[in-house]
Amino acid sequence: xxxxxxxxxxxSSISSRKKDSKGSLLALNIDLLRNVVFxxxxxxxxxxxxxKLKGRGIIGTCVDAYSDIRRFLxxxxxxxxxxxxxxxxxxxxxxxxxxGKLVPKGHGVNRYLTLPxxxxxxxxxxxxxxxxxxxxxxxxxxxxxxxxxxxGGKELVKLQAEAFERFSVANPIHPDVFPGVRKMEAEIVAxxxxxxxAPTGGAGVTxxxxxxxxxxxxxxxxxxxxxxRGVTEPEMILPETAHTAFRKxxxxxxxxxxxxxxxxxxxxxxxxxxSRLINSNTVLLVGSAPNFPHGIVDxxxxxxxxxxxxxxxxxxxxxxxxxxxxxxSRAGFETETFDFRLKGVTSPKGxxxxxxxxxxxxxxxxxxxxxxxxxxxxxxxxxxxxPGALIAGCxxxxxxxxxxxxxxxxxxxxxxxxxxxxxxxxxxxxxTDLEIIGKPLVSVVAFTxxxxxxxxxxxxxxxxxxxxxxxxxxxxxxVAVTLPIVAAQDRLIADLVAxxxxxxxxxRVRMVEGxxxxxxxxxxxxxxxxxxxxxxxxxxxxxxAGGFLDTLYKA
Numbered sequence: 345x346x347x348x349x350x351x352x353x354x355x356s357s358i359s360s361r362k363k364d365s366k367g368s369l370l371a372l373n374i375d376l377l378r379n380v381v382f383x384x385x386x387x388x389x390x391x392x393x394x395x396k397l398k399g400r401g402i403i404g405t406c407v408d409a410y411s412d413i414r415r416f417l418x419x420x421x422x423x424x425x426x427x428x429x430x431x432x433x434x435x436x437x438x439x440x441x442x443x444g445k446l447v448p449k450g451h452g453v454n455r456y457l458t459l460p461x462x463x464x465x466x467x468x469x470x471x472x473x474x475x476x477x478x479x480x481x482x483x484x485x486x487x488x489x490x491x492x493x494x495x496g497g498k499e500l501v502k503l504q505a506e507a508f509e510r511f512s513v514a515n516p517i518h519p520d521v522f523p524g525v526r527k528m529e530a531e532i533v534a535x536x537x538x539x540x541x542a543p544t545g546g547a548g549v550t551x552x553x554x555x556x557x558x559x560x561x562x563x564x565x566x567x568x569x570x571x572x573r574g575v576t577e578p579e580m581i582l583p584e585t586a587h588t589a590f591r592k593x594x595x596x597x598x599x600x601x602x603x604x605x606x607x608x609x610x611x612x613x614x615x616x617x618x619s620r621l622i623n624s625n626t627v628l629l630v631g632s633a634p635n636f637p638h639g640i641v642d643x644x645x646x647x648x649x650x651x652x653x654x655x656x657x658x659x660x661x662x663x664x665x666x667x668x669x670x671x672x673s674r675a676g677f678e679t680e681t682f683d684f685r686l687k688g689v690t691s692p693k694g695x696x697x698x699x700x701x702x703x704x705x706x707x708x709x710x711x712x713x714x715x716x717x718x719x720x721x722x723x724x725x726x727x728x729x730x731p732g733a734l735i736a737g738c739x740x741x742x743x744x745x746x747x748x749x750x751x752x753x754x755x756x757x758x759x760x761x762x763x764x765x766x767x768x769x770x771x772x773x774x775x776t777d778l779e780i781i782g783k784p785l786v787s788v789v790a791f792t793x794x795x796x797x798x799x800x801x802x803x804x805x806x807x808x809x810x811x812x813x814x815x816x817x818x819x820x821x822x823v824a825v826t827l828p829i830v831a832a833q834d835r836l837i838a839d840l841v842a843x844x845x846x847x848x849x850x851x852r853v854r855m856v857e858g859x860x861x862x863x864x865x866x867x868x869x870x871x872x873x874x875x876x877x878x879x880x881x882x883x884x885x886x887x888x889a890g891g892f893l894d895t896l897y898k899a
Contacts, residue, residue: 439891487832491824514732639788648688
């Protein structure tokens, strides 16, 4: 009764067909999955290609492809056996030369590589500090350094030192232990918000410096886009002249960076190019007021309108001018609106303070860990523990200077920049060979030359004791005026005239000898910018810069 009456051959045939059917279904599912994966892959890269074409255009995309291929091929060439060894030899020689300049050696140089067996007396420590302070250096005290040193005078330094000493052990991560530091920090943020015309509800955070402020603004924009729009492949758009800290933020936080050209004669960011590059992954627009290389203020008003239209954050980096730009008009100079008065501006950067239009934007840069075994941990920026002494020194400086003090300083610094600019434009020995880049409004004056090698000029100014900034793309030099330079402006102009006249004479001799115009530069600036910097593949420059950083830590 339990046996089947179906023939064995038929049962076998049905069973075989069932197995075949299952196998076919499995193969069909695998094929379907493969097709779906391929379709998604194709869709992803088609979208990327479409966004690339939209942002850069056909010509721009072709130029980018050509540059990438050229860079790759040149990289292969630099890695060729014979070439690689020669390049490494020259890089090693350059780094050794750099080490010889930066790392003191020889008679009379003491190196301390381990803790002393017994602690030094106070007199010993003070004597060694005195020696360290007197090491040979470029005389910033005489106003020979562009930027770098922001010295407000001996009396202000003395006041800052007193504030440092009073709060030398303070740490704002413990506001209950150091309530005075918490109060000063909050007041610093409030004062800078007022300086930048923040609306009611504006917020901010003090940072360790301009780079951290930029990092925090980029992190906030990335987190905002992720939380509100689900953006997982963030992109930001910035002028090619914007501070390189934005590129660092892209590197740290995995934000794709789009660089937009700043064409001459204005050297301001190309707004139409910015608009074309905006897409669903864009998390931040950037403008400078002014930028570091040339001291140019981008068209922040137009960027603000674009940011409002596309509902994007706009960060304005007040590089080398955050405590000057707000006072330009009151000091009697031309200015442009750049701050919270423009509704599209969401986060201008003051001096070591990053500001936001509202507190919600600030929360996106916070880090909070609620389940750490060490307790609930919260920090407003990258650092956890921070030196309260610096906050105290900053607060003391703000209160000591006041609005009148900053207006006076703005008048001196920007006035000196205008004097240097006028000399380059009008002095008969300078105007024929040097050309001011754009229209600088604040404290930075940049110039280039079509007749002389700019890097030779930079090295020759160095030989006269000056520490100016060499630039690239285009080759140029800039002077970032600070208070110490104010007293040295006449010497700067006189030395620049002498250097230009000497270089012009050398070029005349070259022409007479039939060697052509603009001889190749041979100084330190030329080694980094004129030679290695001109290569399509920057790996040599990266090695040199890496060697420089390594040298900083050689005792």
